[in-house]
Amino acid sequence: xxxxxxxxxxxxxxxxxxxxxxxxxxxxxxxxxxxxxxxxxxxxxxxxxxxxxxxxxxxxxxxxxxxxxxxxxxxxxxxxxxxxxxxxxxxxxxxxxxxxxxxxxxxxxxxxxxxxxxxxxxxxxxxxxxxxxxxxxxxxxxxxxxxxxxxxxxxxxxxxxxxxxxxxxxxxxxxxxxxxxxxxxxxxxxxxxxxxxxxxxxxxxxxxxxxxxxxxxxxxxxxxxxxxxxxxxxxxxxxxxxxxxxxxxxxxxxxxxxxxxxxxxxxxxxxxxxxxxxxxxxxxxxxxxxxxxxxxxxxxxxxxxxxxxxxxxxxxxxxxxxxxxxxxxxxxxxxxxxxxxxxxxxxxxxxxxxxxxxxxxxxxxxxxxxxxxxxxxxxxxxxxxxxxxxxxxxxxxxxxxxxxxxxxxxxxxxxxxxxxxxxxxxxxxxxxxxxxxxxxxxxxxxxxxxxxxxxxxxxxxxxxxxxxxxxxxxxxxxxxxxxxxxxxx
Ligand code: NAD
Numbered sequence: 001x002x003x004x005x006x007x008x009x010x011x012x013x014x015x016x017x018x019x020x021x022x023x024x025x026x027x028x029x030x031x032x033x034x035x036x037x038x039x040x041x042x043x044x045x046x047x048x049x050x051x052x053x054x055x056x057x058x059x060x061x062x063x064x065x066x067x068x069x070x071x072x073x074x075x076x077x078x079x080x081x082x083x084x085x086x087x088x089x090x091x092x093x094x095x096x097x098x099x100x101x102x103x104x105x106x107x108x109x110x111x112x113x114x115x116x117x118x119x120x121x122x123x124x125x126x127x128x129x130x131x132x133x134x135x136x137x138x139x140x141x142x143x144x145x146x147x148x149x150x151x152x153x154x155x156x157x158x159x160x161x162x163x164x165x166x167x168x169x170x171x172x173x174x175x176x177x178x179x180x181x182x183x184x185x186x187x188x189x190x191x192x193x194x195x196x197x198x199x200x201x202x203x204x205x206x207x208x209x210x211x212x213x214x215x216x217x218x219x220x221x222x223x224x225x226x227x228x229x230x231x232x233x234x235x236x237x238x239x240x241x242x243x244x245x246x247x248x249x250x251x252x253x254x255x256x257x258x259x260x261x262x263x264x265x266x267x268x269x270x271x272x273x274x275x276x277x278x279x280x281x282x283x284x285x286x287x288x289x290x291x292x293x294x295x296x297x298x299x300x301x302x303x304x305x306x307x308x309x310x311x312x313x314x315x316x317x318x319x320x321x322x323x324x325x326x327x328x329x330x331x332x333x334x335x336x337x338x339x340x341x342x343x344x345x346x347x348x349x350x351x352x353x354x355x356x357x358x359x360x361x362x363x364x365x366x367x368x369x370x371x372x373x374x375x376x377x378x379x380x381x382x383x384x385x386x387x388x389x390x391x392x393x394x395x396x397x398x399x400x401x402x403x404x405x406x407x408x409x410x411x412x413x414x415x416x417x418x419x420x421x422x423x424x425x426x427x428x429x430x431x432x433x434x435x436x437x438x439x440x441x442x443x444x445x446x447x448x449x450x451x452x453x454x455x456x457x458x459x460x461x462x463x464x465x466x467x468x469x470x471x472x473x474x475x476x477x478x479x480x481x482x483x484x485x486x487x488x489x
Pocket of ligand 1: 380
């Protein structure tokens with residue numbers, strides 16, 4: 001039987017003006033099920049003319065939608081949330097099929113989407129505006145208006161949730177939207193559109209244009225699109241940020257990550273080992289908040305031993321899904337091989353893993369590597385797989401010092417029983433989220449988690465302020481955002 005005969009889903013179509021339509025270029029890319037390695041569908045590689053069509057449909061819908069009272073607009077998301085919950089079985093199955101994550105992770109993802117709707121439903125209260133009486137009979141008013149037509153470009157790792165980071169909020173606030181899902185996981189987006197239509201969203205408010213680089217470039221260049229939200233790798237985040245802002249759009253671009261966990265010798269061994277392993281192996285390590293570097297302070301061997309036992313008991317295919325593609329598997333395994341050649345100790349080796357009956361799946365077993373040094377590539381670059389490297393440090397200051405040198409800055413955490421150590425890490429770690437676990441009676445504390453901020457290679461730009469490239473450059477003086485970065489090429 002040829003690959004074409006085994007294809008499970010018909011060719012995917014763009015969704016424009018409330019209808020699934022053919023795309024203009026006639027070009028497609030195969031979509032794979034990462035657990036089996038087989039082709040399950042084909043995704044359109046849309047051209048600029050498809051983006052034009054989507055923008056036209058959004059423009060047509062915008063006057064009616066933006067003038068609908070916000071209290072009525074959010075009713076769509078009350079209903080959409082109920083539909084996500086109603087269809088959680090089939091939505092989770094689709095996520096598992098196109099992305100590979102196991103059922104419990106896929107369900108958690110869909111439930112997160114439902115939670116995101118809850119936030120959007122609170123927007124009438126949050127965006128109420130202000131009135132200041134500045135003189136007799138004279139008022140200054142702060143009112144919120146939709147930006148217009150906005151675009152959301154999403155990555156492969158959360159096909160249901162990351163589109164729902166933007167759809168409920170942007171649309172509830174009166175904007176019309178073009179969604180460009182990852183070409184690796186294009187199936188969930190169509191179901192999201194169908195459920196929103198069932199929830200009562202008018203045609204043209206949400207449009208989906210599938211594709212890759214050419215489609216994204218057309219979005220960045222289109223004069224009808226006012227703002228772009230991008231989530232993906234740092235390399236592409238910078239491309240989208242530069243190209244979008246040079247066309248005077250608002251752009252918020254979220255990039256890659258390398259998250260450090262500091263483990264102190266006093267950390268509670270059972271809880272710490274379980275959580276460290278869960279953080280590195282959940283969604284096969286393909287999460288921007290996954291920990292990938294453990295800074296083991298002092299003698300933490302008793303914790304590492306427990307981690308080894310837990311990791312050895314995990315069964316790929318049951319407890320951990322595949323990575324997204326054959327290329328990702330090869331890339332992750334090459335990082336492990338390079339670290340081994342440079343003298344690191346492989347405690348548990350996930351290379352070459354085969355799941356019985358799914359021999360063509362892209363599985364990498366959970367991997368633990370000890371005695372990694374901060375100068376190794378595996379300690380510095382985003383691996384995006386189920387791999388934890390362990391770097392030894394003599395004290396907490398040395399551990400935080402390694403974290404501070406990272407070019408990324410999504411999250412840093414510390415496991416300790418000491419409130420003083422927790423505070424030190426929260427005050428000194430260079431990450432958007434600094435988290436202390438099990439200190440002062442088990443409290444978790446976020447240092448800061450601003451939604452809009454420029455931060456190292458993990459985040460640039462803003463959708464709230466109309467920053468152009470020039471203003472950003474002046475504000476932060478970081479030419480690296482605009483100049484090609486050797487590490488990204
Ligand atoms: P990616 O950058 O390869 O793709 C993201 C999007 O960009 C896709 O829609 C893709 O079609 C498009 N794209 C790819 N190459 C392009 C190019 N050359 N020009 C224009 N557009 C292009 O990212 P990915 O592999 O899908 O996702 C994984 C990455 O996303 C990881 O780096 C991860 O850390 C990051 N991520 C970050 C966050 C966060 O909140 N910071 C959240 C999730 C994922």
